[in-house]
Each structure stands twice: as structure tokens, then as C-alpha cells.
Amino acid sequence: MPKNKKILIIDDEACIRRVLELKLKNRGYQVLTAANGEEGFLTIKDQQPHVVISDLMMPKLDGKTLCEKTNPFKIKRPFLTIIVTARINPEERDWIAHMQDTIFMEKPFSPNKIVDAIEKYLEDRNE
Amino acid sequence: MKSKTIGIAFFVLILLGLGIFLQILIQTEKRAAVENLFSKGDHIVGLLSLNSIKDFEGARRDLLTKTLMQSDIHQGIAYCFVHDQTGKPLVSLAINSIATEIPYNIQVNSLAAMGLVHQFFKPIESTTGIYEFSKPIFEKGEKTGTVRVGFKLPPISILSTERIALIGVITFFIISAIIMSYYGFVKAFKPLESFLSNVLNNPNSSGAQLKNSSRSFGIEPMMQDCKNSIKELKNRLEKVEMKNKDLTCKLGIIRFEKNQASHILNSINLGIIVTDLHENVGFINDHMLNLLKKKRSDIIDSPLAQVITDKNFLALISRQQGFENPTGSHCFDITFPNLAPDKTYQVSHTYLTDDSKSLIGKLIIFNNTTREKEAAQAINDFTAHVTHELMTPLTTIKSYSEMLMDGEITDAATQKEFYNIINTETDRLSRLIKDLLNLSQIEMGSLTLNSGRVKSDWLFEDCIETVAGAARKKNISILRRLPDNFPTLIGDKELLKGAIINILGNAIKYTPENGQVVFELSEDESMVVFDISDNGYGISKEELPFIFDKFYRSSNSNITSQQGTGLGLAITSQIVSLHGGEINVESKPEKGTHFTVKIPKKEDYLAEK
Numbered sequence: 226m227p228k229n230k231k232i233l234i235i236d237d238e239a240c241i242r243r244v245l246e247l248k249l250k251n252r253g254y255q256v257l258t259a260a261n262g263e264e265g266f267l268t269i270k271d272q273q274p275h276v277v278i279s280d281l282m283m284p285k286l287d288g289k290t291l292c293e294k295t296n297p298f299k300i301k302r303p304f305l306t307i308i309v310t311a312r313i314n315p316e317e318r319d320w321i322a323h324m325q326d327t328i329f330m331e332k333p334f335s336p337n338k339i340v341d342a343i344e345k346y347l348e349d350r351n352e
Numbered sequence: 353m354k355s356k357t358i359g360i361a362f363f364v365l366i367l368l369g370l371g372i373f374l375q376i377l378i379q380t381e382k383r384a385a386v387e388n389l390f391s392k393g394d395h396i397v398g399l400l401s402l403n404s405i406k407d408f409e410g411a412r413r414d415l416l417t418k419t420l421m422q423s424d425i426h427q428g429i430a431y432c433f434v435h436d437q438t439g440k441p442l443v444s445l446a447i448n449s450i451a452t453e454i455p456y457n458i459q460v461n462s463l464a465a466m467g468l469v470h471q472f473f474k475p476i477e478s479t480t481g482i483y484e485f486s487k488p489i490f491e492k493g494e495k496t497g498t499v500r501v502g503f504k505l506p507p508i509s510i511l512s513t514e515r516i517a518l519i520g521v522i523t524f525f526i527i528s529a530i531i532m533s534y535y536g537f538v539k540a541f542k543p544l545e546s547f548l549s550n551v552l553n554n555p556n557s558s559g560a561q562l563k564n565s566s567r568s569f570g571i572e573p574m575m576q577d578c579k580n581s582i583k584e585l586k587n588r589l590e591k592v593e594m595k596n597k598d599l600t601c602k603l604g605i606i607r608f609e610k611n612q613a614s615h616i617l618n619s620i621n622l623g624i625i626v627t628d629l630h631e632n633v634g635f636i637n638d639h640m641l642n643l644l645k646k647k648r649s650d651i652i653d654s655p656l657a658q659v660i661t662d663k664n665f666l667a668l669i670s671r672q673q674g675f676e677n678p679t680g681s682h683c684f685d686i687t688f689p690n691l692a693p694d695k696t697y698q699v700s701h702t703y704l705t706d707d708s709k710s711l712i713g714k715l716i717i718f719n720n721t722t723r724e725k726e727a728a729q730a731i732n733d734f735t736a737h738v739t740h741e742l743m744t745p746l747t748t749i750k751s752y753s754e755m756l757m758d759g760e761i762t763d764a765a766t767q768k769e770f771y772n773i774i775n776t777e778t779d780r781l782s783r784l785i786k787d788l789l790n791l792s793q794i795e796m797g798s799l800t801l802n803s804g805r806v807k808s809d810w811l812f813e814d815c816i817e818t819v820a821g822a823a824r825k826k827n828i829s830i831l832r833r834l835p836d837n838f839p840t841l842i843g844d845k846e847l848l849k850g851a852i853i854n855i856l857g858n859a860i861k862y863t864p865e866n867g868q869v870v871f872e873l874s875e876d877e878s879m880v881v882f883d884i885s886d887n888g889y890g891i892s893k894e895e896l897p898f899i900f901d902k903f904y905r906s907s908n909s910n911i912t913s914q915q916g917t918g919l920g921l922a923i924t925s926q927i928v929s930l931h932g933g934e935i936n937v938e939s940k941p942e943k944g945t946h947f948t949v950k951i952p953k954k955e956d957y958l959a960e961k
Contacts, residue, residue, distance in 0.1 A: 238744050238747075238748070240748040240752075240773055240777065241744070241747060241748060241751070243773075244748065244751045244752055244755060245751070247755065247760070247761075247766075248751075248755060248760065251760055260909070261907075261909075282736070282737075282740050284905070284907045285907055309747075310740075311736075311739045311740040311742070311743030311744070311747075312735070312736050312739040312740065312743075314732075332740075332743035332744065332746070332747040333743055333746040333747035333749070333750040333751070334747060334750075334751070335750065335751070335754055336751045336754055336755065337754065337758070
């Protein structure tokens with residue numbers, strides 16, 4: 226079933242992109258990657274992924290700005306945003322709580338938990 | 353005795369008054385008589401001059417003369433002359449010998465005049481003067497004669513029956529007024545006298561010393577009482593003046609203290625506003641005025657809402673909690689975007705009470721906390737960076753090991769790749785921790801230099817040896833440029849090596865394959881100079897000022913694709929400055945970068961120490 230589900234991984238760390246890509250491909254997802262926020266924004270716009278996994282601290286365009294820029298797209302086609310971050314302050318936690326279809330996972334994260342979150346989201350939406 | 357004198361004085365005053373009154377009366381009568389005379393004279397002369405000169409000749413002259421004699425002589429006419437144009441008198445009427453007493457110049461003036469003339473003269477044997485009125489007779493535009501009429505000033509009589517009666521009435525009223533005033537005065541002062549005698553009979557009274565004075569009522573005791581009263585008033589005035597001086601002194605002290613307090617409040621590096629209960633500004637210090645860029649006179653007594661218009665500020669200042677807990681104070685942050693856009697102020701707001709704990713106003717203090725905020729922000733940013741940098745390799749290690757443990761990686765090559773990544777990330781983590789510790793020790797000043805003699809050629813070769821492997825992998829050649837004599841320097845060999853390796857390692861890391869790195873050692877008068885240049889990706893002009901900042905990494909994708917902690921150059925620059933050296937950089941994108949590190953030579957270093 227997940228074969229046609231696109232998942233975009235945005236992280237400036239190649240190792241993290243690599244491991245998540247492998248994990249999600251093993252589960253049958255179609256995986257896209259971007260090395261910074263700007264690249265990620267263009268990919269979201271072009272590919273309309275079902276799930277976006279993004280770091281917060283990134284060059285060119287940080288995760289928060291990226292989410293704010295892409296949030297209007299969710300009205301057309303909702304998608305899950307998973308924010309992965311090493312440290313989250315109360316303001317950021319509050320901000321994420323108010324964002325539509327957005328969750329966060331603290332680093333170091335478990336790839337299994339990410340997969341669980343994605344599957345739960347897709348199940349809830351019957352996709 | 354005194355009353356007699358006063359009586360005489362009154363009498364003299366009355367006489368004087370009467371004299372002045374009579375004098376004024378005479379003057380008024382005189383003025384009225386003269387005015388009457390002028391009017392009459394003008395009238396008669398005017399009437400006579402209307403006649404033709406022929407009317408004064410022959411039989412007609414006799415008729416006129418007769419008329420004049422009958423009707424006007426008793427009205428005070430002294431003489432009447434009518435002259436023809438040659439000056440020859442045609443009519444000549446005069447009482448007694450007065451015609452001979454008219455001065456010649458009066459006659460000449462009258463005959464020569466072409467209009468109405470008034471002249472006055474005094475005959476030699478007469479007590480009253482004579483006014484002469486003359487007017488020429490004109491016929492068909494030509495002067496045909498002159499009429500001259502002399503009038504005696506009528507005697508002034510002030511003692512007519514009516515006047516005597518009037519004077520009598522006035523005198524009666526004056527005398528009656530004096531007598532009535534005297535008795536009225538006596539009656540009016542009676543209560544005062546009885547009051548004074550009561551006061552004098554009272555042994556506690558200040559006027560007790562006057563006990564022996566005469567009790568009989570009259571002007572003298574009254575004057576004495578007045579004197580005593582004046583004395584009493586003087587005493588009181590002296591006491592009031594003393595109190596006034598005392599109050600003036602106290603006022604001076606209060607003013608001085610107020611000025612001192614104002615000076616203190618103005619020299620404090622805090623903005624201060626004091627308002628009354630209605631939130632009108634009662635005091636504002638210089639610091640706050642500078643911040644608001646306003647004049648004190650424009651602000652004092654103005655509502656606070658007009659002085660600071662920020663809505664959040666006004667809402668927070670007017671919070672009702674303040675009245676429930678009037679002794680408490682409240683703090684909040686505020687910015688003034690138009691006046692001081694880069695600054696943050698912490699506002700503390702306290703209710704002021706008087707001795708009876710009644711609210712009298714508010715004290716609002718503005719403390720510039722921009723630096724504290726910036727420092728807190730810097731710490732926050734640093735912590736965020738450190739956490740991010742530490743968590744990233746940890747995430748890699750955790751996720752890769754999880755994948756391996758779950759048996760998701762089945763082929764041997766990928767498994768090996770994963771183990772290598774875990775190993776590399778562990779090294780990265782360890783290097784990062786070491787860098788952080790070094791940086792922290794340097795910044796805290798707790799790093800001790802293991803200083804010793806360092807031969808520059810050893811340092812040079814050691815550095816090259818460390819990076820040679822990485823250079824070989826990318827087929828990058830390292831060109832050595834060495835001097836004939838190698839200088840010696842004093843320092844911590846390991847730290848200096850670490851610093852130079854950071855630069856040399858970056859040169860290799862950020863130069864594409866088959867590139868070239870030049871490493872040159874030289875010396876100038878006081879320094880040993882290490883020049884490291886490459887033909888790599890270079891650094892843009894915008895990014896160059898930040899490369900020594902902690903965790904700063906270029907956004908160039910050629911650089912971000914390489915692993916790095918963002919701490920290497922920050923540590924290098926700290927180590928160089930610990931050794932008293934300097935570090936400079938020049939770079940052009942896509943052309944390459946040139947770092948120069950200068951460390952003081954042995955002699956200089958020792959001399960400085």
C-alpha cells in the first residue's frame with residue numbers, strides 16, 4: 226500500500242538522510258531527499274509529498290520558516306510534518322502545537338518511531 | 353489741654369476752608385463776569401458795525417447816540433467811538449474823562465485791525481480795568497470805518513443775600529458734623545475702653561503694667577491704649593517674622609534636599625517617572641527624557657498616556673491588581689520601536705504610599721536590559737548549537753545501530769558502511785567534545801599552556817605529516833616553502849600544532865581534488881610567519897567576517913557537504929591570541945583562501961614575559 230506515498234527527508238546531515246531513506250525504502254515508501262530548507266521547499270511545492278521529515282536548524286532556510294511557508298499548501302493537500310530537533314524551547318513547542326498536522330521528535334530519534342508515526346497518520350486518514 | 357488745641361486747630365481749619373471756598377467763588381464770579389462781558393461786547397460791537405458809516409453822521413448819529421446812552425450805558429459801557437476810514441471820530445461817547453486815559457497803542461491797534469479785536473487796559477486812576485472791543489465797518493467790500501466800545505469790568509459781589517445764606521448753611525452743617533462726629537467717636541470707643549479695662553484688670557494679661565494708668569475716658573487714655581495695642585501688635589509681628597525666617601530656612605533646606613535628590617535621580621542610569629493617582633506625570637528624570645526625546649516642561653503634569661503611548665505599556669501599568677496589592681511591584685518588558693528600536697527595557701512599577709499607607713502615586717522605573725537579554729540570547733544560542741552538534745552524531749549512531757540490530761541491513765557491504773559511519777560519528781562526537789572543552793577552557797582562562805621551546809621546522813613537518821593522508825586521498829599536492837634558517841618559538845607545541853592543523857586541514861577539505869596547497873614558513877623582525885594558501889572553493893566577502901565565530905559554517909554547498917564542528921577556526925584564533933600572535937585571512941570565491949598566522953619569536957616572547 227505505501228508504494229505510492231511520497232516521503233521527503235530534509236536534513237543537512239547526509240548520514241541522517243541516508244539512514245532514514247534506507248529505512249523508509251525498506252518499508253516500501255517512495256523517498257525524496259533535500260539537503261537544506263530551500264531545496265526542501267521547492268521539492269514540497271513540486272512533488273507534494275504525503276509526509277515531510279525536517280530538521281529545525283538548517284542552512285539557507287530553517288525548519289520553522291519552511292513550515293510557515295508550506296503550511297498554506299496543506300489546505301490544498303494535507304501532509305504530515307515531522308520536526309526532528311535536538312533541542313526545543315517552550316515557544317517552539319507552543320508553535321508546533323498550533324501548526325496543522327505537525328509533530329516533533331527529539332534527537333537522537335529512533336527510525337522505528339518515525340515509521341510508527343507515519344503509519345499512524347496514514348492509517349488515520351485511511352490513505 | 354490737648355482738646356483745646358484740637359478745638360483751635362479745627363477752628364483754624366474751618367476758617368482756612370472758608371477762605372479757600374470764597375477765593376474759589378470770587379475766581380468763578382470773575383470768570384463768569386468776563387465771559388459775560390465778552391459776549392456782550394462782541395454783540396454790541398457786531399451790531400454797531402453792521403450799520404453804514406452814514407448812520408453815524410448828522411441827525412441819524414444823534415438818534416444812535418441817544419439810544420446807546422439810554423439802553424447800554426448802565427450795562428457797563430465806559431465809552432463808544434465810531435471812526436471813519438481816516439480815523440476821524442464821528443461818534444464819541446465817554447464817561448467822565450476816560451477818553452483821555454485810553455493808551456495810544458490800543459487806539460492804533462483797533463483802527464488798523466481788519467476784524468474783531470479784544471484789548472485790555474487799566475486807566476491810571478482806576479482800580480478796575482477796561483476791555484475794548486473794536487470791529488471795522490465794511491461796505492461793498494471796503495473798510496469805511498471802525499467801531500470801538502470800551503467796557504468796565506463790573507464789580508464782583510459775592511456777599512449777596514443768597515450767598516450769605518448758603519455760607520451760613522454750610523458753616524452750620526460743618527459745625528454740626530464736627531460735634532456729632534466727636535460724640536459718635538466717644539460712643540463708638542466705649543466698648544473698646546471697657547474691653548481694655550477688663551484686659552488691664554486681668555493680672556495674667558500682658559497689659560497688666562498699665563493698671564495704674566488713668567481709667568477716666570478721654571483722648572489720652574485712648575491714645576495710651578492705642579500705643580499698647582500697637583506695642584502688642586509689634587510683639588506679634590516680631591514673632592511672625594521669626595516664624596517666617598524659620599520657615600524660609602526650612603524651605604531652603606527642603607529645596608536643597610530636593611535638588612540633591614533630583615541630581616541623584618538624574619545621574620542614575622535608569623529611566624524614572626513618578627505619577628500622581630490620576631496618572632499625571634509629577635517627576636521625570638534626565639535619562640527618561642533622553643529616551644523619549646522630549647522636554648521636561650512638555651511632560652510635567654501631562655497624562656502618562658500622552659507621554660508613553662504604547663498600548664501594552666498602558667494596559668500593564670493600569671492593571672487593577674496593583675490596587676488590590678498596592679505595596680507590591682510589577683515587572684514587564686517593553687520596547688520603544690520608534691525611539692530606541694534595538695533596546696529592551698524592563699519596566700518595574702511600584703505604588704507609592706504616604707505615612708498613613710494611603711496611595712499617593714506610582715513609581716515607574718525603566719531599566720535598559722538589552723545587554724542582559726543579548727547575553728542570555730547568546731548563551732541560549734550557544735546551548736542550542738552545542739546540543740544540535742552533539743545530538744546529530746548521536747542520532748546517526750543510534751539510528752544506524754538500530755537498523756543493524758533490527759536486521760534491516762542484510763548485505764555485507766552496507767553493513768560495513770554502517771559500522772564505518774558509526775565509527776566516524778563516534779570520532780566526530782569525541783572531537784567535538786574535546787573542541788568544546790578546549791574552547792571552554794580558553795574562554796574561562798583556565799587553560800594552562802605547556803610552554804617550551806618549539807623549533808619551527810619540527811612544527812612545520814608535524815603538521816604536514818598529520819594532513820598528508822587526507823591530501824593524498826584527494827590527490828592534493830602540498831608545496832613546502834622553507835627559509836634557510838628555522839626560527840625557534842616558545843609556546844605550547846600541541847596547541848600550536850592543533851591550530852595550524854585546523855587551517856591546513858580546512859585547506860585540504862575545502863579544495864577540490866587535484867588542487868594545490870602552499871605551506872610557507874618565514875620570519876619577520878619579531879614574528880614567525882606561517883602562510884597557508886589553497887586554490888579551493890574560497891569564502892565570500894559577506895561570510896568572511898564570521899568565520900572565526902563559534903559554530904559558524906558557510907552556506908556554500910561545497911562546504912556544508914563536508915563534516916565540521918564549526919569550532920575549528922574559533923579555537924585556532926583563540927590559541928593564536930593566547931600566544932600573543934595574530935591571524936589574518938584573505939579569500940576569493942572559486943579562487944582560494946590565504947591564511948597568515950604570526951607567532952612571536954622566542955626573543956620577543958621572553959622579553960614580553
